[in-house]
Amino acid sequence: MSLKSIQKKLEYTKYVVGEQLCYYEPSRNKSQNTLVQELSSSLNKKQKSINPKFFYDKKGSQLFEQICKLPEYYLTRTEISILTQLYEKLPPHLNGDFRLVELGSGSSKKTRTLISILERLQKHVEYFPIDISKILRDSSKKLRDDYENLHITGIIDSYESGLEFIKNYDNKKNLIVFLGSSFGNFDYENGLEFLQKINSSMKKDDLFLIGLDLVKDKRVLERAYNDSQGVTAKFNLNVLSRINSELGSNFNINKFVHHAIYNESQNRVEIYLRSLENQIVNIPKARMILQIKQDELIHTENSYKYTIPEINKMLSMTGFRIKDIWYDEKQYFCLVLLSKND
Incomplete structure (x- = not known):
């Protein structure tokens, strides 16, 4: 082709x-x-969810860049330390x-x-x-x-x-x-x-x-996804702002909070948006009306180790x-x- x-x-x-x-x-x-097709499926299931790929609109991408600089978020600086090794270690593998x-x-x-x-x-x-x-x-x-x-x-x-x-x-x-x-x-x-x-x-x-x-110590992992400055929380909540902007929905960002825990049996950090009260959300362009209960969790990301x-x-x-x-x-x-x- x-x-x-x-x-x-x-x-x-x-x-x-x-x-x-x-x-x-x-x-x-x-x-x-x-966006419409995926949300129409994922938000209508018993365990509501939003695919993490939708985090990355312009504001979400900027917030993620801030996350990468946080003291609790070990991943970026750790990976950079490995990449610096590759100046000497990668070239022998590159033929042509x-x-x-x-x-x-x-x-x-x-x-x-x-x-x-x-x-x-x-x-x-x-x-x-x-x-x-x-x-x-x-x-x-x-x-x-x-x-x-x-x-x-x-x-x-x-x-x-x-x-x-x-x-x-x-x-x-x-x-x-x-x-x-x-x-x-x-x-x-x-x-x-x-x-x-x-x-x-x-x-x-x-x-x-x-x-x-x-896989590493649970405390290290949970600190990485629950930073003290609340940047990860803003990043997580921003996906609702994106849906509001692009699909005309009326998510009230103040009625949700960031929730992240490490599931040791599955070796994964689980990230959710937790509803603070019973609420109804309309997403006109997806022709959806959601009933969300108090303390109900919308799953937004897993991060497996x-x-x-x-x-x-x-x-x-x-x-x-x-x-x-x-x-x-x-x-x-x-x-x-x-x-x-x-």
């Missing part, structure tokens, strides 16, 4: 911002329809030129380490960020201004659609990266399905670098071979480099 055919199938419009930067974006109707493809690029701050590594090894660096948030446009412009030999093709869409686009793009080798702990948002079955999707989108010589948060045996099993089942694995000094987090197990 040609690139133009894929672009048409995915309902993308291409925007060109100079010689070094372009990006693809689905039509607004497609984006809004996705690679394009950098990032799932969930956000502000692309951590990506700079990987771009710098590739810049040392090859004359030109191609970077394909894939992110559902439009923050991608601003972060890509900053990267373009800072790297003379960097060429960026952004995709503002879901990971799955972005991967389908990449799969059919050309024959150049890709280094696909999925940093942070976003993989932990998937439950076990959906996580396996997603890993298989990535594997099937890879060519024989492609590589995949994934960040995975490891993993053991090394679980990681080995999960990756083996989805067709990957571990080429290397790197940890921080406390072994709170790991980065795993993978190839297809063909």
Whole structure:
């Protein structure tokens, strides 16, 4: 299938911002329809839920950047400490030129380490960020201004659609990266399905670098998702503001509070919005009227934590071979480099 055919199938419009930067974006109707369709299902179930991918409108993305700087939120600084090791440890695994493809690029701050590594090894660096948030446009412009030999093709869409686009793009080798702990948002079955999707989108010589948060002390985890400044609470509540803005709903943000606990039996942090009273919410564009009881929980996110045996099993089942694995000094987090197990 040609690139133009894929672009048409995915309902993308291409925007060109100079010689070094372009990006693809689905039509607004497609984006809004996705939100309506998913909420129509997830909010009508006995356990109401909202997919965490909808956290990341412009304000949500900005709040998440604030979370990454919080003293309780160990994940970002821990992962950065591992990434700095890769200046020496990654190049031996890179045979020839690679394009950098990032799932969930956000502000692309951590990506700079990987771009710098590739810049040392090859004359030109191609970077394909894939992110559902439009923050991608601003972060890509900053990267373009800072790297003379960097060429960026952004995709503002879901990971799955972005991967389908990449799969059919050309024959150049890709280094696909999925940093942070976003993989932990998937439950076990959906996580396996997603890993298989990535594997099937890879060519024989492609590589995949994934960040995975490891099981650790409950107190460390609960502090990370219940910060003292209340930024995580604002981030969680903002998803209701987004639904109000885009779908004309009347969620009263003051009638909900952030609620996060660590479920030790499932090795996951569970995040909810708890209703402070009985209330009725109207979502006109989704043709929904919700009755929400006092203390009822709307589930917004799971963040699974993993053991090394679980990681080995999960990756083996989805067709990957571990080429290397790197940890921080406390072994709170790991980065795993993978190839297809063909």
